[in-house]
Amino acid sequence: MCLAIPGKIISITQQLDDTFRFGKVSFGGITKEINLCMVPQAKVDDYVLVHVGVAIGIVDEEEAQKVFHYLKEMGEVEELQPSANNVQPAAI
Amino acid sequence: MKYLSEYRDAATAEAYINELHRITTQPWTIMEICGGQTHSLVKNGILDMLPPEITMVHGPGCPVCVTSISVIDEAVYLAQQPNVILCSFGDMLRVPGSGISLLEAKAAGADIRILYSPLEAVTIAQQNPGKEVVFFAVGFETTAPANALSVIQADRLEVHNYSILASHVLVPPAMEAILGDPSNTINAFLAAGHVCTIMGMEEYYPVAEKYRTPIVVTGFEPVDLLQGIVMAVQQLERGEYKVENQYARYVQREGNMLAQQTIREVFSISDRIWRGIGEIPQSGYEVNEQYSTYNARIKFNLQLNAAQENTACISGDIMKGLSKPKQCPNFGTLCKPEHPLGAPMVSSEGACAAYYHYANDAVAMTV
Numbered sequence: 001m002c003l004a005i006p007g008k009i010i011s012i013t014q015q016l017d018d019t020f021r022f023g024k025v026s027f028g029g030i031t032k033e034i035n036l037c038m039v040p041q042a043k044v045d046d047y048v049l050v051h052v053g054v055a056i057g058i059v060d061e062e063e064a065q066k067v068f069h070y071l072k073e074m075g076e077v078e079e080l081q082p083s084a085n086n087v088q089p090a091a092i
Numbered sequence: 093m094k095y096l097s098e099y100r101d102a103a104t105a106e107a108y109i110n111e112l113h114r115i116t117t118q119p120w121t122i123m124e125i126c127g128g129q130t131h132s133l134v135k136n137g138i139l140d141m142l143p144p145e146i147t148m149v150h151g152p153g154c155p156v157c158v159t160s161i162s163v164i165d166e167a168v169y170l171a172q173q174p175n176v177i178l179c180s181f182g183d184m185l186r187v188p189g190s191g192i193s194l195l196e197a198k199a200a201g202a203d204i205r206i207l208y209s210p211l212e213a214v215t216i217a218q219q220n221p222g223k224e225v226v227f228f229a230v231g232f233e234t235t236a237p238a239n240a241l242s243v244i245q246a247d248r249l250e251v252h253n254y255s256i257l258a259s260h261v262l263v264p265p266a267m268e269a270i271l272g273d274p275s276n277t278i279n280a281f282l283a284a285g286h287v288c289t290i291m292g293m294e295e296y297y298p299v300a301e302k303y304r305t306p307i308v309v310t311g312f313e314p315v316d317l318l319q320g321i322v323m324a325v326q327q328l329e330r331g332e333y334k335v336e337n338q339y340a341r342y343v344q345r346e347g348n349m350l351a352q353q354t355i356r357e358v359f360s361i362s363d364r365i366w367r368g369i370g371e372i373p374q375s376g377y378e379v380n381e382q383y384s385t386y387n388a389r390i391k392f393n394l395q396l397n398a399a400q401e402n403t404a405c406i407s408g409d410i411m412k413g414l415s416k417p418k419q420c421p422n423f424g425t426l427c428k429p430e431h432p433l434g435a436p437m438v439s440s441e442g443a444c445a446a447y448y449h450y451a452n453d454a455v456a457m458t459v
């Protein structure tokens with residue numbers, strides 16, 4: 001839950017005002033609706049570092065790809081789809 | 093991933109390890125704050141590659157581990173209210189409270205939903221106008237802007253059936269609590285990269301100065317961690333205590349000011365009880381007065397009795413760097429990920445769970 005995962009902005013989907021924006025962000029094919037308030041300068045096709053649904057910084061593409069692959073290997077990308085999370089009842 | 097040859101930047105990693113062996117002349121104890129870093133150090137077998145003089149100890153930077161039992165009890169209580177949908181990050185579900193965990197409450201029929209983001213909880217509130225939706229807002233500074241934004245968003249969209257149970261914790265006061273403890277053994281800190289992406293580095297200068305302790309802002313990949321350790325040891329060997337930035341590709345000295353503004357808009361700084369450590373003054377965020385109608389503690393008038401911690405669990409000593417997970421008599425026997433006695437065994441970012449999963453089969457490396 002503490003890591004930030006880089007993804008690519010595919011489109012801007014909602015805009016309440018100048019800064020209160022949402023966009024569709026793709027994480028290696030998984031897309032999510034992400035809040036873009038903290039990165040007002042980010043545009044479609046930019047890569048952003050996303051933490052629990054909020055983009056917190058912009059990264060360059062090469063770095064984004066490297067980090068994404070590392071996180072995938074570490075099994076950290078699963079948190080994007082929490083329903084798939086393996087939350088098992090505790091054994092008694 | 094346990095062998096150097098499998099690293100993406102194997103040559104760079106090897107160079108850092110060689111450099112560490114070359115420059116280290118005496119014993120040093122270094123604490124990494126962030127649970128993600130602990131996980132990475134253990135999973136990638138880095139602890140086995142360090143010179144024997146260097147001891148890494150694993151700090152309190154896992155929100156799942158430091159959320160107090162009383163707050164877990166509050167979340168369980170809220171989830172059990174008939175009209176409430178309790179939303180949470182998945183990691184929190186198995187953490188034992190003083191009675192049952194959220195997962196057990198869910199099995200008994202409570203409406204508990206696991207979400208990726210607090211912003212999804214606002215949508216659930218919109219879709220369920222007859223229900224009260226509460227988000228269990230845990231986390232360090234990294235997570236605070238998202239939790240704050242969910243409140244701002246609910247307010248702007250006039251979603252009044254939304255509130256958060258805030259249990260935010262802050263890194264610099266925890267560092268001070270550890271350094272100020274008379275039994276402290278820590279010589280240097282690796283600060284958590286993503287926390288600093290938000291907060292920047294300003295807060296760390298007075299801490300480094302006051303306790304004459306180097307602080308290196310560090311990322312979480314193997315090469316980041318190795319470089320961070322090299323930077324810390326270089327300072328220690330020279331007798332310096334500066335704040336340095338290994339993670340400059342993400343961290344600027346001033347941090348993300350918009351994110352800091354968002355935090356200040358919704359939260360005020362409060363005292364906070366850390367599981368295993370106790371109360372640390374001014375070490376958390378609570379929803380401020382302006383947004384008090386979104387504060388679940390006020391909305392539901394929460395007044396539960398403070399719960400006692402399980403004395404069999406020595407997680408406090410582990411998070412202060414005084415013990416290692418394997419020194420706990422319950423490690424791997426009474427306490428396992430399937431039936432944790434303490435929170436560090438629950439989350440994969442908890443030190444006990446990291447050791448349980450990876451340390452047993454780590455193969456010692458010869459460099």
Ligand code: SF4
Binds near residue numbers: 424433436
């Ligand atoms: S092994 Fe279990 S009981 Fe021991 S410190 Fe870790 S979480 Fe607590």
